[in-house]
Every structure is written in C-alpha cells, then in structure tokens.
Amino acid sequence: MGSQTTKSAFPAHLAAARRITIKVGSALLVDTETGKADLAWAKGLAQDIAALKASGTEVVLVSSGAVALGRRYLGLRSGKLTLDQKQAAAAAGQPILMRAWREAFEPLDTKVAQVLLTREDTERRRRWLNARETVDTLLKLGAVPIVNENDTVATEEIRYGDNDRLAARTAMLVQAEALVLLSDVDGLYTADPRKDPTARHLPVIETITPDIESMAGGANADTGVGTGGMATKLMAARIAGSAGCSTTIAHGGANQPLTALSTGARFTLIKAPSTTKAAYKAWIAGTVVPAGQIHIDDGAVKALHNGKSLLPSGITRVTGLFEKGESVSVCDANGTERARGIVAYGSDDIALIKGHGSQDTESILGYTAGAEVIHRDDMVVLGS
Numbered sequence: 001m002g003s004q005t006t007k008s009a010f011p012a013h014l015a016a017a018r019r020i021t022i023k024v025g026s027a028l029l030v031d032t033e034t035g036k037a038d039l040a041w042a043k044g045l046a047q048d049i050a051a052l053k054a055s056g057t058e059v060v061l062v063s064s065g066a067v068a069l070g071r072r073y074l075g076l077r078s079g080k081l082t083l084d085q086k087q088a089a090a091a092a093g094q095p096i097l098m099r100a101w102r103e104a105f106e107p108l109d110t111k112v113a114q115v116l117l118t119r120e121d122t123e124r125r126r127r128w129l130n131a132r133e134t135v136d137t138l139l140k141l142g143a144v145p146i147v148n149e150n151d152t153v154a155t156e157e158i159r160y161g162d163n164d165r166l167a168a169r170t171a172m173l174v175q176a177e178a179l180v181l182l183s184d185v186d187g188l189y190t191a192d193p194r195k196d197p198t199a200r201h202l203p204v205i206e207t208i209t210p211d212i213e214s215m216a217g218g219a220n221a222d223t224g225v226g227t228g229g230m231a232t233k234l235m236a237a238r239i240a241g242s243a244g245c246s247t248t249i250a251h252g253g254a255n256q257p258l259t260a261l262s263t264g265a266r267f268t269l270i271k272a273p274s275t276t277k278a279a280y281k282a283w284i285a286g287t288v289v290p291a292g293q294i295h296i297d298d299g300a301v302k303a304l305h306n307g308k309s310l311l312p313s314g315i316t317r318v319t320g321l322f323e324k325g326e327s328v329s330v331c332d333a334n335g336t337e338r339a340r341g342i343v344a345y346g347s348d349d350i351a352l353i354k355g356h357g358s359q360d361t362e363s364i365l366g367y368t369a370g371a372e373v374i375h376r377d378d379m380v381v382l383g384s
Contacts, residue, residue, distance in 0.1 A: 010052070011261050013246060013269060017177040019058045019139075021245075022049070023167035023236075025183040026064040028252045029100070035072030037065065037100035041255065045182075046104040048258035049144060053110065058139045060174050062147045062167040063101065069093035094148065101146050111143040116150040117166065128173060129325035129342065133369075135174050168236035172243040177276050179240045181233050182252030187268030188230060190215055205270045208238050237270040244279030246272045277377075284340055285380040290329040292320025292347055294373070301332050304339050304381050309372040312361060315354035322347045324369065330379070341379030344369045 014020060024045070031038045049059045067086050070093025076085055094114075101112050115138075117131060138145045149166050164181060171179040189199040205212060216230035230249075237247035250267035254260035261267050274282070296304075300314025310330060322328060323346045330339035343350070345365075350373055353361050358371035 010048075010258055011248075011267075011269075014052075014178055014180070014248070014258065014261070015055075015057075017057060019060070019174060019176045020052065020178045020180060021060045021062060021167060021171040021174060021176040022180045022258075023062040023163060023182060024064060024252065025163075025181075026068045027184045028182060029063065029065040029097075030068040035068070037069060037096070039100060039103060041253075042100055042104035043107070044255035045252070045257060046101075046108055046110070048256050050105070050108040050110055052258075053142075053144075060135060060139070060145045060147060060170060060176065061101070062163055062170050063097060064148070064163045065100075066090040066093035066097045066148055069096045069100075097148070098146060101144075105144060111141075112146050113138050113143045115145045115147045117147060117170070118150050119166075119169070127325075129344070132173050139174075164232040164236040165239065168239035168245075168247075171240045171245045175243070175276050175280060176240075176245050178246050178248065179236070180248045180250065180258070181236065182250055182257055183233075184251065184253070185230065185249065186251035186266040187249045188212070188215060188234070201266055202268055203266070205237075205268060207273070208234055208241070208270065234270075241270065241272040242279065243283075244272045244274045244276035246270060281380050284327060284342065284378070285382070289327070290340060291322035291326040292318065293329045293331050294318055294343075294350065295331050295333070295335075296338070297333065301338055304330070304379070307376060309376040310339070310341070310374040310379065311358055311371060312350070312353040312356050312373055313358070315350065315373065318347050318351045318354065320347060328374075330374070337382060339374075339379050339381045341374035343374055344378075345373055 029037055029042060049061065052059050067081075067089045070089035070091065071081065073092050073096060074089060076089060081089065094116075098112070098114050105112050115131070115135060135145050147166070147170050149163060167181065168179060186201070188202045188205065190202065191199040193199040213231075213234055216234050233249050240247050247270040248261075248267050249270070250257065250261055251265065254265060257265075272279070294310070294315055295317040296310065296314045297316055300310065303314065304310060316333070320328075322343065324344060326343060327340060328343055329337045330341065332338050345353070349365055353364050356364065361371070362368040
C-alpha cells in the first residue's frame with residue numbers, strides 16, 4: 001500500500017530538500033498511559049516519509065523512545081531513573097522501538113535499518129566517514145535509517161539532549177539540507193506560552209541571536225517522558241546551521257505531522273546562513289589542518305579543475321601519515337597546493353595503489369572503499 005500524500009503537500013523548504021533529517025521525541029512516540037509505542041501515530045509519520053521518498057527526497061529518522069519503552073518492559077518504577085537504569089532501559093527498549101518503526105513502514109513497502117551512533121562517531125573523522133558511508137548505502141538501497149544514540153555505551157544525549165543534538169550532528173553527517181525537530185511544542189515563542197499567555201509565536205528566525213536564545217525555556221515536564229527543551233533545540237539549530245542545514249521546530253501530534261505543516265499547523269523555521277554544499281566546502285578549505293600531502297601529475301591537475309574526483313592513477317607520491325577520513329593537501333609536481341579534501345584511504349594504502357587504475361584497488365589492498373581516493377564532493381579545488 002502506498003502513501004496518498006504528495007510532495008507538494010509539504011512546506012516549500014522541505015519539498016525542495018534533497019535530503020531531510022527528522023527527529024521524533026519520546027513524548028510523541030510513546031503513549032504515557034500504556035508505556036507502549038503509539039503505532040497509529042508512527043504510521044502517519046511513515047506515510048509522510050514515504051511520500052517524500054516517492055518524490056526523490058531521502059529521509060533519515062532520528063528517534064527517541066528506547067528508554068521510555070524499555071522502562072515499562074523491565075518494570076522500572078515511574079519517576080526519575082538513575083543513569084545505569086536509563087542505560088538498561090535503553091538496551092531493552094531499542095529492539096521494541098525498531099519493531100514499532102518496522103511495523104509502521106511495512107504497509108508502505110519501505111524497509112528500515114537501525115543505526116546506533118555515539119558523539120565520537122560524528123566527530124572523529126574516520127568514524128564519521130564510515131558512518132556516512134553506511135547511511136549513504138542504506139539510502140541508496142531505499143531504506144529509512146533509524147538513528148538513535150548507543151545509550152548502552154554513551155551517556156551524553158541520555159543525560160542532556162533527548163537526541164536534539166544527536167539529530168543535528170546526524171544532519172551534518174548526512175549533509176541534509178533540512179532538519180525537522182518534531183516534539184510537543186510548535187516552535188519558538190517570545191516567552192514560554194504555558195506560563196505567559198501574551199507570548200508571540202515566531203514563524204521564521206533568520207539568525208540565532210542572544211535575544212532569541214533568551215526566549216528558550218526548559219523541557220516540558222508535564223509528559224514525564226522527554227528531557228529535551230527549547231534550549232537544546234536552538235543548540236541543535238545552531239549546529240545544523242553551521243553545516244548549511246535549516247531547522248524546523250514543529251508540533252508532531254497530528255496524524256501526519258509533516259503534511260499538517262502545510263495545512264495551518266504552526267512551526268518555526270530557523271534558516272541556515274549558507275547552503276549545505278557551501279558550508280561543507282568552506283569547512284574543508286578553511287577550518288581543517290591538512291594531515292599530509294598527495295602529489296599528482298599534470299593530467300590529474302587538469303581533471304580536478306574540470307570537476308573530476310581524484311583517482312589513484314594520477315597520484316605520484318604521498319607525504320605524511322594519515323588515516324581514512326582525514327584532510328590532506330593535493331599538490332602538483334612543483335609542490336603547489338591545487339586542492340584540499342577528505343581521503344577515502346589512509347596514506348599507507350594510497351602509497352600502494354598510486355599510479356594504478358581504480359579497478360586494481362581491491363586486488364592490491366584486499367578491499368575497496370570506492371574508485372576515488374578523494375571524491376569531488378569531499379574536495380575543494382584551489383586557484384585556477
């Protein structure tokens with residue numbers, strides 16, 4: 001059975017995005033009375049996501065809920081849990097969470113896949129690249145990656161963020177143009193609307209200023225499920241914005257919460273200062289210190305300036321020691337830096353495959369990470 005929703009049903013900034021990261025809070029997914037997943041709601045969001053996928057948009061879903069589902073399953077008391085109890089609940093709840101999402105997407109003939117991340121996976125370059133390749137492959141295979149923090153070995157989000165920051169770092173990881181934070185609030189107000197009836201809703205934020213940050217309140221303690229508040233959502237928007245990704249904060253309570261955004265439901269759009277591609281290229285060019293140098297021949301120099309990726313055949317020499325995922329300088333025969341990029345292979349492996357055709361990589365190394373030593377999307381060409 002397919003979704004009846006069309007891509008035109010979504011707000012323009014979401015309909016135009018090539019890749020979207022959507023974050024679901026625990027308060028939306030978990031029924032507070034039963035402690036079980038709200039499958040009817042999950043199926044509505046699945047319909048929205050299936051419609052986006054059918055129109056060519058790739059979607060990554062960051063889902064909270066493992067702790068809330070696991071605590072009832074393990075018979076843990078209501079109220080505040082200790083950190084080790086939260087981790088135990090997360091371990092028990094994660095398979096329940098994945099089963100719920102699988103049931104939600106199955107009628108739409110859409111596969112899901114579990115991706116558990118820690119902060120180090122999104123900050124250490126080699127692990128970042130490995131995680132990105134895994135998610136990219138899942139998306140190419142038509143699956144919806146369901147991301148959560150690996151709460152059994154990491155504690156930052158389980159303590160503080162309710163996955164808002166994890167969602168922002170995931171959006172950076174997959175180079176999403178849009179991040180959607182679905183929770184129990186419909187955006188940012190000038191004050192907490194639960195306490196101040198005169199608070200005004202802010203539909204669009206061009207820049208996160210100190211005044212904007214001062215408007216953020218605490219978490220919604222009424223549900224007793226989620227832990228993230230508006231402050232963590234603004235922090236997430238700042239993280240995502242640095243990568244050229246806009247952030248939408250919206251109430252997710254509707255049956256199809258993304259469709260509802262174009263039929264009158266309020267939301268706050270926090271714009272990004274640049275595009276995703278421009279932000280990534282600027283980061284490569286100006287904020288990463290190269291770990292080594294790759295020297296290339298004149299033919300490779302010409303190819304790079306024609307928008308091609310760097311292949312092993314054009315490499316003549318490698319200088320320095322570096323690992324997969326690190327930034328390196330690409331230099332011509334005279335030692336002039338012609339490009340800078342993120343390598344798909346470490347220095348030792350590049351030294352072995354240099355000068356060879358891409359088709360020889362697997363036979364030389366015993367594996368292949370792709371034809372390109374540096375893909376053009378991970379490279380900035382310098383000069384003319």
